Structure formats: structure tokens, C-alpha cells
Amino acid sequence: MTAGYTARELMVAAAAREIRDGERVFVGMRLPILAFALAKRTHAPGAIGLFENGLVRDTSADEMLFTMSDPPNVPGALWCTSTGNIMGLLEQGLVDLGFIGGAEVDRYGNLNTSYIGEPRRPRVKLPGSGGGADIASLARRFVIIMPQETHRFVERVGYITSPGHGDGPGWRERVGLPGGGPSALITTLGVFRFDERTREALLASYHPGQSVDTVRAATGWRLRAAPDVHETPAPSDGELALVRACDPRGFWTR
């Protein structure tokens, strides 16, 4: 890696920057666990993490986690309870930010993690929602993290597992969704943000080594760039050191 960091390390740093100090964050698994740890150690020491298996923490675990339910995620927890109790906080509107991933995303931030092809006889059966659709429905805002490939970044997903902005402005209000919808989409190539007016994903920044054109070429819809599109800030040495301390074997980020 000539840049001195991997795409995933950059994604973790970008995801951490989405977390504001003091926010309640639905952490989930994989890269967001690292993003939460990084944010806690840098600009958002007051952030609180919620896990859908039933945990609330204000520190990150002191050992590497393969899953949120690994025993090291419990020591130091503020609360250890049920899925229903955690999800209830989400439905009350008490969770500021959630992270989710997907297999397919479209220009309005709708995600498919269920079926490629006809659901009754799918070409690919994906694992499903988990808690993703709940976060997408109910969190005050959510951030999508996924690797960018043209065939996964489509004009319209064939199946909405986790609702984004539907078909555009006013859709979420119309169907009755309380949460604010997707606010950012962090990929291996750039960061997209959702236009306040049209609700479509615009390219906000391209990662170092990329350009508006290279990101556009890997996007399956006619991608527009935000007026102030710029290069994504590279992770600092300090950020990289913290990410690597949390993932010493590079299990998630190499």
C-alpha cells in the first residue's frame, strides 16, 4: 500500500468522523466497532455505543471483537439487557446515529441485503436484515459503509431491505418512517452525502488516488458531485495508530 494505509483503514477514519461527541450510536459489527473506538479516543469521548444483542457501552472493549456478542464486550458495559430493550430506545428516537452495510445500494440510499433476483427463486439469497432495517427505519440518521463496485451501486435496488430515502423527497414521511434516513455513504472510493432537497446521493469527497471520474465510473447511476466536492482527508498517523491498536492483526482492516 503506497499510501501507507488501506482503503478499510481510511473508511474507519471517515466513519469515525461521522460520530459527534455525546451522540448515542448504534454500533453494529465489523468496521463500525473500530470507528466507534477511534471516535471515542479522538474527537467524541462522550459518545455512547449501543449493540442490538443488548449492550450499552461508553468505552470500546479492551480486546478485539469478532462479533458484538464476544465476552470481552461485556466487562465495562453500562447496561447488559435484551434486544427488545435496546431496540425500544431506537424506536423512541433516542439513537442519533446508526451504521449499516449492504450488498446493493441505490441513489436514494435504499439497501438490499436480502435477495438478488426474484425473491421466490433468488439468484442469490443474502443473509437478510439483521438489525439493519430497524436502524434504517428508526435511527435519527444512519451511515452506510460498503465496498464500491459498479454492479452493487445501482439506479434502483430490486428489493428494499433497509429503507433509505425511497424514491426521493417526502417518501419517508409518506410511508410513516420516523428516522431521518441515510446521511452518508462511505465506500472504498469516496464519501457520498444525501442532498437535502433531492435526497439523492452526491459525491462529497473522493479518496486520495481517486477522482470524481473514477468514482463515477464505479457507480451504476448518473452520479452528480456536490458543489464543494474535494479529496477525503487521509487518516492521520495518530488515527492509524489507534485503528491498528484496536485491530492489531489487521483482521478487519487489512
Added chain:
Amino acid sequence: MREAIARFVTDGVSVCLGTALEAAIPFAAGHEIVRQGKRDLTLIGPISDMLFDQLIGAGSVRRVVAAWVGNVSAGLGHSYRRATERGQPSPVAVADHSNLTLSLALLAGSLGVPYIPTHSLLGSDIPAAHDGFERGADPWSGAPLLLVSAIRPDVTIVHVQRADAEGHCHAWGPLGVTREAALAAKQVIVVAEEIWPAARILADPNLVLVPAFKVAAVVHEPWGALPSPLQGCYARDHDLFTSYHDESRTQDGFRAWLDRWVLGVGDWPSFLKLLGPERLDRLRARRHLPSEPLDYGA
């Protein structure tokens, strides 16, 4: 274990397992279900991880009601894909849920009410696909709601740290939907790491999962949640999840895995012997963090 599965998990019943998400998954019970060649089961669970994939690949399953089916360490479940995409070894129907709606369905079952409303999944394509949901509206404001139909599993299987012979049990760590699933079930099979005298379990009645009259069988099966972790007892055996993922890529590979780890061993202690004592030792919890005892004095 043999008797509990033979008596209570009969062909065609609905079985809820994997209720604490990635932890405390009753793998020992699941492998016994496979060995006994059970058929036409409906599996119910939130994030059901690799055990559902194994039961599906073994041909024990006709229907899945779940929020997520795969392999948390590795992603997709190959057997699940073969069954849903190509009907191999037998077709499996899927009723998708989210973690919240599955939790609410079991809560409704536990409360004895027909449904519970939520705002989740409005605008998602999940509800339209099966009969577990109906569109509804708040009778006061008229705002749209999703009505989640109650689920009452025939059997819920839980793996816990300790139980008495009557079925009172203590479960701790993140519980996922465990309590709702046990309360909603017609019958519960409790699989426990340790069997304790009733007086010592009942010394902390707040920690008892469900009343023992819900429990049909208590099984003593140490390490019975492996390769999933159990709080205070052992860690996740991540390597077993990834090696299963690699080896189950083809139907033949899956059968070979099953022959070796499930059908080729008569019971759970033989499975543990195959894993080897060094591996168990590596997974055993090292850092013990007991809580303070409570004073239940009157």
C-alpha cells in the same frame, strides 16, 4: 440430550434457537437434531449464525423465520443459499424478519396478544412477502404502523450457564431475545453448562430466566454452545466458523464436514474430543469477573 431432542423436537415442529444472537447458540442440541434425522422443522431465530446453515444443509428444515441467516465470521451461508436458490438438499421457505420485529413477535407471543405494532420496516419490502405482518394504523392518530404477528414456537432451546434439575436457570450476558423466546414457547429445553442445587439457583430469583413450569427438559451439556461463546465460560471459536464456511462451499464438502463433526461423533463429548483439549483450553475464559452477591433478605 438424546432423550430431550427425541421427545420434544418431533418432525414438523417449530424450534426457536440462537436467541442470544451470536452468543450461547445451542450447537450441541442442533447437532443432536441432525443426528436424529429430524425433518420439516421450522427454525425461528434472530441472527441465527452457522447453526441454521448446518440444520438446513442436513435437510432438517422446511421453513426459516429469521432476521439474518449466514455465518457471522464469514458472511453468506452456503447451505442456506443452496436450499433457497436451488432447493438442495430440500427447498426451504423463508419468512424474513428484522431483529426488532422478531423480538416483537416473540414478545407478543410471551404476552399472549396477537400482535404488536412498530414503526420499523415501514417502506421496507420485508413485510409484503409473508403473513407475519399486516399494515395498520394508530387508532388515535391514524399514522401508519406495521403490525407484527405473534410467534409461539413449539420449542425454544436455550443454552445457559447454570440450571437446577427442575428447570430454573440463570442466564447472563447479552440476552438478545432469549427471555421473550422462552416465555413465548409452548415448551423450553434448557441446556446448561452446570447443574446446581435448586436452593442455590433460587437464591437469586431475579436472575431466573423463566418459571420452571415452562421448561420441559433440562440437559447438562458442558461446552454445549461451542463454537459460539458463553459469558464467563468460553470464547468464540472463530476458526471453526471460518473452516466450516470454506468446507461447506459445495454440497459434497458440506456432507464431509457433517460426517466428520456431527454424524461421525455419537454425542457432544465425542465432538469435544475431536476438537481436542488444547483447543478447549485456549477458549476457556481466563479473566473472571464475578459480580457482587445480592441481599434478598426480608
